[in-house]
Amino acid sequence: MALKPKIYKLRIALADIDRNYYDDLNLTIAQHPSETLERMMARVLAFCINAQEFLEFTKGLSVAEEPDIWARTLDARISLWIDIGEPTFDRIKKATRLAEAVKVYSFNSKADAWWDKGQGKFKELSASFFRFQWHNIQTLATLVQRTMDISVTITGESAYVSTESGECEVSWALLQPS
Numbered sequence: 001m002a003l004k005p006k007i008y009k010l011r012i013a014l015a016d017i018d019r020n021y022y023d024d025l026n027l028t029i030a031q032h033p034s035e036t037l038e039r040m041m042a043r044v045l046a047f048c049i050n051a052q053e054f055l056e057f058t059k060g061l062s063v064a065e066e067p068d069i070w071a072r073t074l075d076a077r078i079s080l081w082i083d084i085g086e087p088t089f090d091r092i093k094k095a096t097r098l099a100e101a102v103k104v105y106s107f108n109s110k111a112d113a114w115w116d117k118g119q120g121k122f123k124e125l126s127a128s129f130f131r132f133q134w135h136n137i138q139t140l141a142t143l144v145q146r147t148m149d150i151s152v153t154i155t156g157e158s159a160y161v162s163t164e165s166g167e168c169e170v171s172w173a174l175l176q177p178s
Contacts, residue, residue: 003033008040009147014048017155023051030057037141042084042107042132043068045140045159045170048152050082050103067095086114089121101178102127107137115175122176129175136170143168 012025027047031040047055047069054073058066069082081099083091086106095102104127106114111131122129143165151162158171 005030005032006146007031008144010044011149012044012048013149013151014051015151015153016049016051017153019154021051025051027057037144038107038137039084041140041144042105042137045132045137045152045161046082046084046103046105048159049154050080052080055080067099070099086111089118089125092122092125092127096125096127103178104129105132105172106130106175107132107134109134119176126178127176128178130172131175132170132172136168139168140170142166 008029008031010025010027010029012027014021014023014025016022025048027044029040029044031037043057047057050069050071052071055069055071057069067081068084069080070078071080073079078099079101081095081102083095083102083104084107086108087104092102092104102125106129111134115129115131140161143161143163145163145165148163153160157173158169160169161167
């Protein structure tokens with residue numbers, strides 16, 4: 001019997017100071033059986049950083065042809081493709097043909113090695129690459145509960161996250177603009 005995903009319900013009070021974007025998000029997140037809490041929370045954070053109309057989680061790890069997050073237009077074109085982790089050059093190249101904008105958020109301890117190895121090839125692509133600080137993502141993952149109220153305030157290249165369990169700051173670096 002296949003393992004089933006864990007379901008998380010998040011109520012997020014989002015304040016993105018730089019974009020002057022404020023919203024209350026009610027997200028239901030499925031954590032794939034092979035997905036870590038750190039990866040799931042990197043997805044949530046990327047969602048908050050890019051929050052906009054029509055942004056949604058896809059089937060993610062369950063469907064290899066889809067990104068983790070996307071925004072689609074009313075005529076079903078992909079306006080934003082977001083991958084979490086360390087995707088291959090070929091995957092991002094394909095994404096740049098399918099979507100108007102592509103963003104990649106790496107987050108774990110192997111992100112530096114992945115970037116060092118692929119940086120030369122990635123420069124050929126019209127995609128933005130970011131790296132979350134791994135220790136920040138680990139701290140964020142310790143705050144996770146199945147049902148959560150979260151406050152996320154984004155300013156500069158940092159997100160201040162507050163939950164009933166505690167708070168943390170998650171920062172990121174722009175590795176390559178599109």
